[in-house]
Amino acid sequence: MASVPPARHLLRAKDLADARYFEPLTVADLADAAGLSRAHFSERFRRAFGESPHAYLLTRRLERAAALLRTTDRSVADICVGVGLQSIGSFTTSFTRMFGMSPTAYRAAFPPASVYARIPGCVLRIYGRPKHRTFREDGAAAPDLA
Structure with a gap:
């Protein structure tokens, strides 16, 4: 069986960061996905x-936070936690x-x-629909035709 080139392993780790950015991923988790030691990875x-x-993982998280700030009314703290960050101060500084x-200010610009x-x-x-309809749908009794 032919071995997979190392670049493929790196793409596997990058895909993991893209798909699960909201989880508490670490560089060690990404290195495990790539099958490499942390330093080598x-x-x-x-x-x-x-x-x-x-830096790549932080960028993904901040891009998702920006999208949520533009399109939702969720609080900044909720968005911070929702994208996988834990410190609002660090989030604000990085953002x-x-x-x-x-x-x-970013939210206010949209x-x-x-x-x-x-x-x-x-x-x-x-x-x-109109409140008073015709065709006796409003509950009026039909006249007796007998």
Whole structure:
């Protein structure tokens, strides 16, 4: 059986970081996914992708946090924890360094999340119907034709 090139192992670790960024992943977890020692993995990852595994994972988390800030009304603390970070102070500092403004200022720069809310068509039809309908659907008794 032919061995898999090391780059494939690195992609496996990168895919793990992309898929499970919200979990408390460590560089050791990514190294295990790649089947390499932690030190060797960090050096190979940096050479292959141009940044450390920790920086890559933090970038994924901050990108997801930015998307949540733009499209939801969740609190900054809830978003911080939801993307796998534990310190709001570190989150705010890292977010400001990456995006040039605090998470609160970033959210304020976009339309409110209610703009993105979608109401199902069936709900719109129910509430969009006239209150007093014809054809005796409003409960009026039909006249006796006998």
